[in-house]
Amino acid sequence: MGNCSTCPSKSSCNASKSEENSCGKISIKHGQIKNVIGVISGKGGVGKSTVSGILAVNLAKKGYKVGVLDADITGPSMPRFFGVNEQRARMIAVDENNAIFEPVITKSGIKLISMNLLIPKEDEPVIWRGPVVTGVLTQMFTDTNWGELDYLIIDMPPGTSDITLTIMQSFPIYELVVVSTPQDMVSMIVKKVVSMAEKMNIRIKGLIENMAYIVCTDCDKKLKVFSNKSSEEHAEYLGLPLLGELPINLELTEAVNEGKAEEYIKDNSLYSLIFEGLY
């Protein structure tokens, strides 16, 4: 039987088909997920994975059961963010033809699956054509032993390629959180992904403006680095509500490099404040 728990329109889903909800979305095979949230930017390097990680840590801190699917197959960074890049996700055979992925569990109990936890060495490239990537990603979603989750955060791939299209079309996304930086060129590219989501009737929660400012260590002032425009103006251009601004924070980058981002975020009220009211 199918499973409607992750269907964005539960009322119209009768779980009659196997592996696919009647709403046409794929279902997970092992467990139940209440909400699937996609974090998307359209452009690489703007902080999509960082925001995915911060969001996941905040939800876990609130007591929710959280999973993260690193859908950035060719540039996966979530294992490093959580400091679990030395670990490997196990594949367990269920029968002759089927296996399940056992996710890696982070320090705060977040279940993580990423291409970089499945290949032997994290710096090996994945040289696959789009359809193969799409197939593997779909399997990472459906065949991971997620168990019971309140939230699954999907760190979406950059761009509007066929992989993004597949996720938007087939995955039971409840809504998207959009990440951008205060640069007109970035906003223009992010706008493409916003328009794509709108065309596909996927709800967007709003915009997180990352790297919005840097705090001067001598004078404590917020200095703008990339643009004199406000985050509100960028949000208006994208037609989205502004959910919050994140500063450029060298301490965060260093915590990520040391595999201690989870602890840093938990102990830093700035990150709780921004994400507090979201979910």
Ligand code: ADP
């Ligand atoms: P994306 O997922 O959009 O490609 P990442 O989240 O991987 O981007 O971020 C790219 C790099 O920038 C990483 O090294 C990350 O640690 C750093 N970074 C992201 N956001 C911030 C921030 N607010 N302050 C400092 N460094 C950041």
